[in-house]
Amino acid sequence: MTTTIATYTGVYGMPEAGSAIDLAWLIPVVPAVSAAVLLLIGKRLGRYAAHVAILAIGFSAVASTIAFTELLALPEEARSVISPVATWLEVGDFEVAWSILIDPLAAVMLLLVTWVGLLIHVYSIGYMEGDERYSRFFAYLNLFAASMLVLVLGDSFLTLFVGWELVGLSSYLLIGFWFEKRAYATAAKKAFVVNRIGDVGFMIAMFLVFSATGSLAFAEVLPMAPEIASGTAVAIGLLLLVAAAGKSAQIPLFVWLPDAMAGPTPVSALIHAATMVTAGVYLVARVSPIYATVPGVGLTVAWIGVATALLAALIACTQNDIKKILAYSTVSQLGYMFIGVGLGAQVAGVFHLLTHGFFKALLFLAAGSVMHAMADETNPWKMGGLRKVMPITFATSLLGWLAIAGLPPFSGFFSKEEILVAALDPPGAQGIWVIGTIVAGLTAFYMSRWFFLIFLGPKRYEQELPGVHPHESPPSMTLPLVLLAVGSAAGGLLNATPASLLRFWDPETSFLSSFLAPSVVPYYGDTPFIPHVPAVAIVTAVAVAGVAAAWALYLREGVDHVALRERLGGFYQLSYQRFYVDELYEATLERGGRGLANAFTTFDRVVVDGAVNGIGRGVAGLATVGRRVQTGYVRSYALAVAAGTVLLAAIFLGGLLNGQG
């Protein structure tokens, strides 16, 4: 078989003065300014704070759309545009310009971040109503969106890294938004610390990139990618994988994401769908020319992705918290995206990123809507039968569920199939396809469980939660649901034509593939180990089986769940306890870190402090001996003075005599 690696054009142009692309720096700046304004005078604005924030993100959304259409109007080879904004650093000959890079990849991300972000802002009007820090919440949401936009628009590793760190900061602020609860504050810290581990990888990768190419700008580094020594390229690829795994919650750094649902539900939607976790996938796609030179590293990325997808899907099957199930499903779906970008099908990865953005935002917001109706209850076993009471939430969730379960013709089906088809070709990837197919079944299973337990079946809440009378959410919450549901249902059209399913990378026939082509370097083989059509059929059949299994377990009458759990025994416990990963980290890393810290404290106390104290004690000891000289009697001092004088006189006179002699 042969592997084809696309060539990277690496042509970058300048924007036309006054065009939307030229003014694209306003896209992140406006929400950032709005965040600053809201932080300063937000309290006085009262509920109008939300309007300011929505206007700001709405501006970004419209501006992004105009920039996107301008980009579409340009000829294909001129669609990577760099517009300089300012000089950031100037040290001798070395200069870091603050520029904005708009290319197809960035434009697509812009649309996702701003529009989904806008919907989440609108949704928050209703969801956060009555919160004592209402304006601050919107300030943070704006900041979060602005950070992500800086990340997406960065034209160099350094500017991207600024956005990367800002995203980390704003996620910390939002996850810990209700910091009065200790567990929430801890979750925020956990997210921040785990992300820092990835950041270290990012920084070292940057140093390597700079030492290998002498630049950090994508426009200079990426075209030089094939010239980077392969050892260095492997190191860069692996370190960037560490960075991406941190932000995008992959093994071994995924532990922060499930805890991150401590924040208000719109924040979870923002983190899981539009911002933050997509950053890692975006990064790997952005530097795809480097990964294309070392496909082995890409394969590692894909294996990490599929392992994460499997682990998270297994955990999601037994969780009893509607947000937690969604959180693990995000980890799992991100694993799929990593498979795509790792195997050279960056378009498929980004495609799944987009469709996932729609349906995961939808599902999270729907979960929020349900919680809103159920007095913040998150246990699906206490719900059931909400279909009639919350018709809009039900109908939109239905579309979200069908999309994530991968059933045709909804969006998740197309993007997931495209990723799995990519795993048919490359050598060493067959296992990825097999596991990915199993995960597709698990995904359909746990999402059906989520959906069935909440919306169908008997109304368990009447007994479990007396006094709760569920109701449909206000229009500010249901409108975003409806719009996202449209995206979830129809998002597949972005890149789905019959041809693109049979041959996953086909620039001629599908929109996203041809549009993204200048930004990425796809590589692909030509000998799938299963022909494409049967492969797609198998995956779909597995997904349908997953739905059927969930139906049999959770909708049929007379299933004894307690007995079933006991029969599964260890397997159930393993999944329910999240494979004890947190406990493992606690036992090894946390305890180890503590031990190391204790060792250093001891070293500090015994050796460092010991040296200082020893010197002090030595001086004190000398002083006890020396102080005996001080008798306090004037005559003894006088005697010393006299003796000294005689001595000096003797020396000088002796010297004089010798000089004469």
Added chain:
Amino acid sequence: MTAMAVPLGWYLGLAAALFVIGLVGVLVRRSLIVMFMSIELMLNSVNLTLVAFSRFHGTLDGQVMAFFVMVVAAAEVTVGLAIIVNLFRLKASSDADDVDVLKA
């Protein structure tokens, strides 16, 4: 250089004798008043040396110097006596050995 009735060495010898008497006085006596007088004695022995050399060399430098020493000695007397008076008020004693607050 003019001839001298008394040779220089005699003056120096007398001055040295006075100086040593003063020094021994400072070292062995306990009474602050006596120690004070002994110091004056040492200063005056130095004055004698200065004047003698001045005469011997036929210049006025030494005599001028002697005047300075006297002025300084007078200032020293005022300060020193003030110290002694205050010490007496504090300790009811003018014995140097009664003052050993600096003893370690």
